[in-house]
Amino acid sequence: MNLYNKTLIVTGVASGIGAELARLARFQGATVIGVDRHEPQLTLxxxxxxxLGDPVSIDALVARLPARVHGLxxxxxxxxxxxxxxxxxVNYLGLRHLTQSLL
Known part of the structure; x- marks a missing residue:
């Protein structure tokens, strides 16, 4: 898999599947921007x-993200x-709001 010159936004990056996905994506060359309520313990x-349960927080996040993103x-x-x-x-409304805001 070649992710060089690709920018990915990874939510839930502070632990578990999100942290591991971010680590693997960076290993494959992606630029990874993490999103979480908690500070991650990995290099991003x-x-x-x-x-992601707060629409105001999501809107503020989207305003700070880069204009060009290859994957969410x-x-x-x-x-x-x-x-x-x-x-x-969180699991439906928040992630839907984030996704629609990035389209």
Whole structure:
């Protein structure tokens, strides 16, 4: 896989699948910009702290992201055991808002 000269936005980058995806994408040559509520413990090309359950936070994030992005990896999410409102707000509405804002 060749990701050289490609810019990826990875949500949920502070841990788990998001962190591993970011690490592998950078290894493959991508410029990786991470998004999370928490500061990641890995090297990234950029990082923005944002709450994907808050539309105002998402709008502020989008205003700071680069104009040209080649891919969005929506990895962030809360577990299904969380309150249903939190699950719907982050896992569906927030990620949808971010995606639509970048189109």
């Amino acid at each position: 090309d950029g990082f923005f702290q944002a709450d 990896c929506n990895i962030a999410g809360v577990p299904g055991t969380a309150p249903v409102h939190a699950v719907a707000t």
